[in-house]
Amino acid sequence: MSGQSNRLPSGGLIDRTRVISFTFDGRTYSGHPGDTLASALIASGIHLVGRSFKYHRPRGIYSSGSEEPSALVTLGEGGRTEPNIPATMVEIFDGLVARSQNRWPSLSFDLMAVNSLLKPFFPAGFYYKTFMWPRSFWYRLYEPAIRRAAGLGTVAELPDPDSYEHAHAHCDVLIVGAGPAGLMAAQAAARAGARVVLADERAVAGGHLAGESIEIDGRQCADWAQDLYAELSELENVRLLPRTSVFGRYDGLTFGAIERVSDHIGADTPNLPRQRRWTIQAKQLICAAGAIERPLVFEGNDRPGVMLARAARNYLNQYGALPGRNVVVAANNDDAYLTARDFVDAGADVTVIDGRPQEIVTGSALLADGVDVRFEQCIAQARGKMHVSSVRLASVDGTGESEIGLPCDLVCVSGGWNPTIHLLSHCGGRPRWNERIASFTMGKLENDVQAVGGAAGTFDLQKSLHEGVAAGVSAAKACGAKPSRTVTAPSVDKLPSYGVQALWRALDSVSKSGAAFVDFQNDVTVADLEVAEREGFGHSEHAKRYTTLGMATDQGKLANVNAIGILSELLGTPIAETGTTTYRPLYTPAALGTLAGQRQGHEFRATRHSAMHAWHEKNGAVFTDAGLWLRPYYYPREGEDFAAAVKREVLNVRSAVGMVDVSTLGKIELKGPDAGTFLDRLYINSFSKMKVGRARYGVMLREDGMVFDDGTVTRLAEDHYFVTVTTANASPVMQHMEFCHQVHWPELDVQFCSVSEAWAAMAVAGPKARDTLERIVQGIDLSNEAFPLQSVANAKIGDAFVRVFRISFSGELAYELYTPANCGLGVWEAIMEAGAQDGISAYGTEAMTVMRTEKGHVAGPELDGRTTADDLSLGRMMSERKDYIGRWLAARSGLVGEGRIQLVGIKPVNVGDRFRMGAHLVNAPGAIGPDVSHGHVTTSVYSPACDHFIGLALLKNGRNRIGERIFVASPLHQEIVEVEVTHPVFVDERGERMRG
């Protein structure tokens, strides 16, 4: 195990009493609870962490937050492998496995680094120009080669074993960022009584205070922040969400956030999701997301050992890790002097390079005498191979002599600060250039949105704290809270003013070398921006797309503002006119699993089971999806394939008795004196005159005259009806009925609701169906005379209530039995037992389809929304003595008369032939084209009764073409089958069986 050579003997927010072991590139290292992977590597003296995307340049740790562009690693193993994770955001735990990525064969010896030598040949947009010929080579050669050479980590190809979930939160005030301003806002809003959610992407509260060595109210600022956070955690009206990135704002004040629930614990957390995606609904937003430090642009600015100044300070103060001992701090603002001061205090040798004239600098007062501070200079070049070893200085205006070789092992850079305004711009707000801070801030915000602290461009700590208090109070008041306790901001050390002076690039040499990086993650350099500008893509939106700047996983958090500044210089236009890009969700990358949440695998969507599902499973049913329902498709017995099982099931019904689960049908109960009238207006046929105890087939049209649904309507009492509708249309029909009642006929006194779930239903069909049921059904006479077709009666099986219907879909003697769902399984089993001596067996939906096809009954494939009742030979049901939905539009020209498709049967001329559903009907075998189709096959099944394939089809003028020979064409499958047009009923055309 490697030691922690760069760990300071004391200090930081780490638990030094415990040691954690982890591996990086197969080598074991140690750290402490509270460490990130980045801080632990720094403490262990590791600076080379990755290779760049395009040129495979050595890269180190550049920041200490989610903006990290360089130290991207792959975590985990097997299915838990996750690439492209910033080492700066990974909390270490025992057993953590991390690997560098995008290198071969190793991180220190990466052969693909040859790309760096070829850099002059790879300018921005090179692939647009270079790989144009021959065109076919793009997919075969060029793109695969480019993809192999460039890239990030590799995703896992195994299933992800972790669990994820979604959750919802509601609050009065959402505060994004638990830094100083956010903490104060939370305290003020919470004490006023508002419901507060405080989210921060880091594990430790306090924002940058966790890594500062300054005092608030006479205490170390990190302690102050921890104490305040602890106070908030005790309040019932506050929900704290640490490790939570609020990644996007959506309609209104709806926010998406991802909480890293157990990433920091490791894999063995079966009771915790790995990550949780929150949907947060707020009444007020306080954006206290802070600011992101800006890099300086100079040659070699991506060398390991070059680091953002506050990040370096953070590693020093929060983690007790010393990134370097010979330090150059290069800056254009006073904040960097805090870094210089803290490194001096830690015993490092420090040189400060400040691009500004001495007279405007205030930060130097923090430094003890003897610290070398050079004004109006900047770094022109960082040197070193795998780690920075020296810097070359130049005057900030590109003139004068430059100093060769100032030795160092750490370069801390600060080019100013960019307010984190991403969230504020997600709903269309456009950033505006703010000359005072030399960066972009948001203009006028909506009434329910506030920005405080760094996110508002306030880089004065005392002022940020005051802003937090004011925002918290006003947000709470806006939600109706009445603050009773006064919250005041604490006092802080006197700190230097920000005093930034823009410095977009070191003018000396950067254009010549081409290795002055603007976007570290996508390897975009100043030279690339120059090419873009020369070729007419100088607007920020164009340059972004031309160079890929800002399009990496960090979304240009570090790159964009520098790029706009440089483009502004190149174009000679003010920044405000150069344009800016806007930000879109997600603020930070998200694992796809987190977006999916629980909805994975079988739980991708809910499934519905009938009350008899357990029996079906036990008896080997193969299930099919019917919407959300799982329905038995067929019940194979040993040695049977699909076709054999279905054939057996059909023949058993035709010769003996079978039972099918029809619980999935939609069921609607209607009550009230106008129920019959209501149904008359919905259906094409009439029900108000139907006798109590009778059932009738009904057809319902849409307003446009097309068939909507079919099913049975039963009259249970004078003012009580029971309706079944198809499984697929259970909900749409209910909605349709509600619409009609609420909008068209509110005067009708009818009440109805879905009772689909309340009843289990089963159809018992076959010549022995009556024999079977007579053994167990009590209370009714099932004889043909007493209980003819379309009869309904209440009865009992054992002590269970059953409602028996004499209706048939199969064409056989058949009964449908409805029983309260809790009795469904018991009744089903009782019927199975009673029918054993008759040879009863269950049949599935495919056998049901075969039998309804043999009988010419229409179903979903025929009721496809394009057919009229007359098309389906149901026209005679259309009453002319009443009005009903769809009546008049069904009679419009185009839906009647010559040329309509009509339901017919088809059978192959050669009995061994088969044809497909969906295939076209054509007159000649060679007919191909859009205008030759005369219709299509709606259903195709093998008929055991006919011993060949049969089908239902919709054929132009079909009823006049019975006996004609036509062709079924499936050009996709290159199939042509000659068929004969037949009457749609293939079995028992006179209906004697079902009346038997």
Add this chain to the structure above:
Amino acid sequence: MADVIARHSALAGLLEPGRVGTGSGDAGVTISECRDALQLQLIARNGQAGALASEVKRHLRRKQALSPLEGAERDGLFICATGPHEYWAVADPRDAAKSVKALEKIAKGRASIFDQSDGRFLVHLSGPKAVDALAKGTSLDLGGAALPGECGVGTTIEHIPALISRRWLQGAAMYEVSVPRSYAGSFMTWLEEATREYGAIAEGD
């Protein structure tokens, strides 16, 4: 053939007594099935919404009629206003006959009653983390003042239709979740996952 047909709860085999998830300390959520409860839907007849509201108010011995989504209980019969002119009633199985009589009295000439008892299963969730668990499935603000103290509201839980009623038992909130029985498998899979983090006790026979 048996004289007695077995009744099978939708949760048969899905809700076994015992501990789910985090195994130490107090359970965050207690889960129990309320078997054989009556679940009835009342829909006002035309022009009778006011009379029905008054009759519900009278039965519940309230000064004010139930406002939308508000609920109240009397003698084991919980009634809540779930929609315009609609009420949802849940009756303790021990008081079923009495409750049915009361509802028939309330509804007489004023409403139609639809029995949904067999079509839905009822799960009771209580404990300090019950709301947090539910928040993993529903977007409703169950922890705030958006809903009345005792209430019943139709929603979805992880895209599964559900009616959640909040009732107060001995000063603590209890959530009664009524779900169409066909979704039992998916719902219980979700519930087990949602409560695992907090530790759940499943009560039952």
